[in-house]
Amino acid sequence: MGNSRLQDLYPKKGAILVRIIDEKNAASIPHSEIRLGKHSRFVCFMRISSNFRVSYQRGRELKRQGVKNYAAVHFRLPDDQMVWAGKYALEHRHLPISEAIGEFLKLEDPMGYEFYLERKVSPKEVVRIRNQSRPIGWRYSPNAKRTTPCYCPACGSIGEPNSAKARKEWEAINEPQPMSIPKAKQIIASSCDTNALQDAISAFGDKRRKSDPSFLLRLLEMEDELLEYTTLEVIGTHAHPKTRELLENYESDEEEIQELIRELLTKRGWKSN
CATH class of the missing domain: 3.20.170 (ADP-ribosylation fold)
Incomplete structure (x- = not known):
């Protein structure tokens, strides 16, 4: 009207x-x-x-x-x-x-x-x-007709119809693909580059695993604080009998590392010595 x-x-x-x-x-x-x-x-x-x-x-x-x-x-x-x-x-x-x-x-x-x-x-x-x-009207912005909206983490909105699918498509194109675990293990076993090792250890994320984490021990000898902290976090995700032994026997003068070890042992229901 x-x-x-x-x-x-x-x-x-x-x-x-x-x-x-x-x-x-x-x-x-x-x-x-x-x-x-x-x-x-x-x-x-x-x-x-x-x-x-x-x-x-x-x-x-x-x-x-x-x-x-x-x-x-x-x-x-x-x-x-x-x-x-x-x-x-x-x-x-x-x-x-x-x-x-x-x-x-x-x-x-x-x-x-x-x-x-x-x-x-x-x-x-x-x-x-x-x-x-x-x-009736415009979507995203008044001049958005025939343009694709941006779904990067800064622009994308949670809860909109099809937004989850659109974000995944954006990530597939723009975000670096995660490193495969076999490749990460290969780098961990042979590299001395702390940046490459950090990328490799990050590939494990916080997913729980049942394997023996002993292959990660060499990273704790690199004298890199960030790498040391991240490696201990990943060791703590392994549900293996060796995990408790590695955490309880690991020695560090750093208060943050000591607190992390106590936290990891507590999550598993193990009391630290």
Whole structure:
């Protein structure tokens, strides 16, 4: 429905605003209010305009959060209500909503413009609520169409649909592949390069193993503190009778190493001597 028709239906003073919500929360709004975001202190909304896609642009963003059915809540705010407004990912200004709407209407490309209110919207300010048949708008960012979002550890979001699969695909392309255990054992048996040995010992991770960890003893003679600590951690992951003997008989003047050995023995249910 266009902005002019809505204004005809609800002729009170003030622009019609809209917030897209999960349909299951719509029934409580006439008796309650539009609450602040679950992880935010703002109510995000848009101004109804003649561009339907711009007005309801947040719909597809909710889809990324797992929302399946949508509702549009139309409401009004006083002209002097202070809001935060601006383009997505750019600086937002704190100004009266009347000025923010004026700025919004002058934009050649309003996609990505957004408004934030630092309070709840009361039931008296709600004009109407209607179901929205399907999500509209942008995903990831206003200019993301035909681009692949980044799923690196800094950009990727946990809990979004298909995000786990996308992160694995990103890691397969961008992260170095783990060293195989046979290759790691070969390096441990022959190399004196502490950096190469550190990479090799890291290949074992914290996975529990049943084999004899005695092949790791030569690394404890390298006089490298980090390598010594990591090697003892890996020895502690081996569920083998030799493990207890190696840990109990290992001597070190370093308090951190002594504490690590006590911790490893305790995890196995062995009391240190």
